Amino acid sequence: MARAKQTGSAALPGTWKLQSFTTEDLATGEKTDLFGAHPCGYLNYGPDKRMYAILLEENRTAPADLVPTDAERIALFNGSCAYAGTWSVEGDVVSHHVDASWNESWTGTIQLRRFRIDGKYLHMTTLPGRNPVTGKECISELVWVKVE
Structure with missing residues (x-):
């Protein structure tokens, strides 16, 4: 068992592309694709133990001008993490020890993710908690594929 855990951990470094992001509302059991059926995003684990994650809603609308209006800015923010x-x-x-975030309430927190690696796929599940986008108690499941 210890060997499997070591192998999984050793396979984390590198860049992963988001394939799916499903959220389950714990009160209702309803599952949704929070950022659409085909979200965009990347997750990187560096050998220096630094990481970043960026998740974007599918089909985001570009602002009409370089500087977004307040409404455009809100829509862009709401479709990102x-x-x-x-x-x-x-x-x-x-454990993701957050020192910079799109939502300042995450800065200084530790975000825990259960994970397993299946070939070129990384499966992650958040622990039950309040979703920073919806505000509801939920669990999210994310699937990433290794960028070769």
């Missing part, structure tokens, strides 16, 4: 920090692994849980 981004943060960076350091990472560590214990067993099947990766």
Whole structure:
């Protein structure tokens, strides 16, 4: 068992492209593709133990001008999630120690993700908690594919 955990952790470094992002509302059991069926995003785990994640809603609308209007800015913000920090692994849980984020309420927190690697796919599940986009108690499942 210890060997499998070591292999999983050793396989994390590199860049991963987001394939799906499904959120389950714990109160209702309803599952939604929070950022659409085909979200965009990248997750990187560096060998220096630095990480970043950026998740974007599919089909985002570009602002009419270089400088977005307030309404355009809100729509762009609501369709995104981004943060960076350091990472560590214990067993099947990766900890993201956030030191910069799109939503300042995450800065200084530790975001825990259960993970497993299946070939070129990284499957992650958040622990139950309040979703920073919807405000509801939920669990999110994300699937990433390794960028070769």
